[in-house]
Amino acid sequence: MIYRIISFLFLVLGLSCTSNSSPQGVLDESLMSSILVDIQLAEGKVSSLPISYDSSQVLYSLLEKDIFSKHGVTDSTFIESMEYYLESAEKMDRIYSRVIDSLVVLESKSNKKE
Numbered sequence: 001m002i003y004r005i006i007s008f009l010f011l012v013l014g015l016s017c018t019s020n021s022s023p024q025g026v027l028d029e030s031l032m033s034s035i036l037v038d039i040q041l042a043e044g045k046v047s048s049l050p051i052s053y054d055s056s057q058v059l060y061s062l063l064e065k066d067i068f069s070k071h072g073v074t075d076s077t078f079i080e081s082m083e084y085y086l087e088s089a090e091k092m093d094r095i096y097s098r099v100i101d102s103l104v105v106l107e108s109k110s111n112k113k114e
Contacts, residue, residue: 027073027081029091033098035078038067040103 022028027035042063046056068075085091 026084036099037102
């Protein structure tokens with residue numbers, strides 16, 4: 001009887017522990033952060049240009065394709081991954097914390113060069 005209870009407890013504990021790995025077809029948190037950093041930089045570049053809204057949308061679309069190509073992912077994989085991570089506020093918080101940290105580092109490097 002005690003053996004069954006202990007086995008049941010280990011089973012429950014094993015199932016309740018969450019893994020940091022993402023499901024197949026979903027980008028890992030590190031790659032997702034890198035892509036989002038590049039997307040933020042592209043959005044910043046496009047928004048700072050003195051061009052019309054329509055032109056900025058076309059330019060951003062081209063930059064986004066380049067970003068996905070650079071990281072070796074498709075837009076559908078990125079969208080699927082975003083949907084997965086948006087389901088968990090904790091995971092999205094971790095990703096965006098990395099994005100913000102990376103952008104702060106890039107900004108400080110840029111300020112040192114000036």
